Amino acid sequence: MRILAAMSGGVDSAVAAARAVEAGHDVVGVHLALSRAGGTLRTGSRGCCTIEDAMDARRAADRLGIPFYVWDFSERFRDDVIDDFIAEYRAGRTPNPCMRCNEKIKFAALLERALELGFDAVCTGHYAKLIDGPEGLELHRASDAAKDQSYVLGVLTAEQLAHTYFPLGSTPSKALVRAEAEERGLAVAHKPDSHDICFIPDGDTRGWLAEKVGTAPGEIVDRTGAVVGKHEGAHAFTVGQRRGLSLGVPAPDGKPRFVLEVRPVSNTVVVGPKEALATAEIAGERFTWAGRAPSTAEFACDVQIRAHADPVAAHAVLADGVVTVRPEVPFEGVAPGQTAVMYDGTRVIGQFTIDRTVSAVPVGA
């Protein structure tokens, strides 16, 4: 196959590309330039858009003996990921930009361009497995549960999965990937893992958002609507948050209070006790199926609502264009905008963006 290897400059994508070459594919390496204002040098574990990262990717490609190019997706990234991230926070939701990047950039813009230019598939260093099942291609969790990235790939559709290649999915641990990189003479073998949000270089998401969204003083209220404090902008808060609430009025029970809801229209933040974070139901109308759609309108599944959350057994219903999920044990602290990924064992069934949540604890309870 002709394979386009997306190379971030990190160890995972370098080893993935190496395995694609070793499997006998015709591989071309591409580094995505996602920011035109990227820095020169990498700082700490952040940033995937520096000149140093592009250089690391280039040197890995050199080591593998494959051609290497830098493709500019900075405009698409700004429009589809960064601006979307800001808009979601403005709307009081909590987005996952890595997921949006997979959905709109890596497995959309990049994959489309690759196919147009004559490639058969895009290869990445994601930890997830593609299995050719009896009913078609299936997306599964990686063998290394600690590194599993099937959650952020939950947005991929059957068509996208058909042109995707994840060579690292069956590797038992990341340590083995690093050892393999070392063996292959890849200089990135000991490069730190990247985490946090790549376009917020200093990791200060609140500060970055405050700059983009601006401050807007508003009220903090409890579940009865009584004003218990003030804030400098609702965007700085996310459901489940405890820190950063400077409340003038103590809770009646003296226990700490948590953000229960962010209301962007009235610029109000609702707080309450930890128990009130319990969520009995989540629903959304923006959904996709990884491979095939479920055969029944109601099905049992395990649902994961964050990249590093444990899955929870649940009952899902698809009706009138809306997916509704009720967990057996309530979720704690679900923010609209988060993605719920549904699994059948290790297999990804599909995902939806959470539009609506129902508390497990009625007001006044």
Add this chain to the structure above:
Amino acid sequence: MYLDHAATTPLRPEARDAWVRTAEELGNASSIHGPGQSARRLLEDARERLAAVAGCDPIEVVFTSGGTEASNLAIKGLWWARAERRDTVVLPDGEHHATLDAVEWLASHEGAAVRSVALDAVGRIAVDVFARALPGSALATALVANNEVGTVNDAAGLAAAAGATGVPLHLDAVAAFGHVPVDFDGWRADAAPTAGLVAMSLSAHKIGGPVGVGALLVSRTATIAPLVHGGGQQRSLRAGTQDVAGAVAFAVAAELAEAEREAEAERLAALREKLVDGIRSSVPDAELLGDPVDRVPGNAHVLFPGARGETLLFLLDQAGIAVSTGSACQAGVPEPSHVVLALGRSADEAREVLRLTLGRTSTDADVDALLRALPSAVERARAASAR
């Protein structure tokens, strides 16, 4: 197949031999002893030979590490030695980044005011427009030939305008030297000591010399400050142990390029015409940018509406054909060409160009290979760009 001779062109065997032979000679050209004198002799021979080709006195040749250093020395050097109460730099649109960025640095760090000069639709600096921008300015800079679209300027006219207004002028002749007539003394004409053409940048690797060697021709009467201080070499304008081998290889390449210039110009212009005709017959809406006739002979700069240059470059490279989008790169990503924008084209068009440049080793086979690969590449690039 290599169609990017404007980026760099193959090293001439004669230049390579002279380069290696000289590099094996012992001696610092500034040393007083015998080996030093031998090195100095080789260096000054090279300086004289290059001066003869470029039309200046040997003392006016200041060897540098390349065209970019030469342009920086000219622009910053003239700025720091400028006449009192003159704080404006005349900068035509579409200049090479070596001059453009040097001027912008002066603007942001030294308080220089920048007066731009619009190009015409083929990328030429009109002498009368340029002349109107000159009065009262500290210095002016201009390309002899545009490195992207290939249009050749009226260098003599630009120099005369600078002379007439009492403004010192730097000409960037990197893309022109060895390809079109270049004559420092002739263009300088009878300008006053510190006015008119006072400095001109040259580069060795664009004419078959080595990368890392260039020269700034600095008029003996120019007022200019050095950027690099040290041992006082080269009129104290560019300190540092002199690269004798590089200078010799540059001189050899310059002589050869000049000797074959007219015949090569004719051969390459014919080859370019064949290339452009072939492109037009397979991609009817492709458009040659720049002056159709008065251009660097081996340069074909073509707009492919609806096809990203970056994508075409990728597809042609995959087919084994090396071309360029012509514009500067940021971490490997081509920027929309500021030169194409300066021609009055849209931002989309500025991303839909390829610069195809022929040189000494180009043959019909190169052109045929490109013409074979191009139609499907354009079709694919258009489909990919449409998304």
